[in-house]
Amino acid sequence: MTSRRTFVFRAIPVTAVLIGTAGAAFSQPARLEESDAVATALGYKHDASKVDAKKFASYAAGRNCANCQLYQGKAGEAWGACAPVGGKLVNAKGWCAAWVKKG
Secondary structure (H helix, E strand, O other), rough: OOOOOHHHHHHHHHHHHHHHHHHHOOOOOOEOOOOHHHHHHOOOOOOOHOOOOOOOOOOOOOOOOHHHHHEEEOOOOEEEHHHHHHOOOEEEEOOOOOOOOOO
16 A cells, blocks of 8 residues: 555656656747857858858848748747757848748
């Protein structure tokens, strides 16, 4: 027969794990930093106007993450997830070489 005390002592660790898992499920992904290796390789900038157009010939004024097909943020959101950078958050005003025109 299990006593109430034994039950409580066994339930506490299980409850702690469940609470910790639930918190992680609701947390947002990290923001992509320009110094990140993937960001550097793709020429990612938080501000598209700061992209080196000579180095990245595919860049053109007006192209930014908000009007990229790969950007997963909602219209008007300042940051949104992006698959090519591992689902990290990118700035809607940013740009990288993976930019694809929204269809």
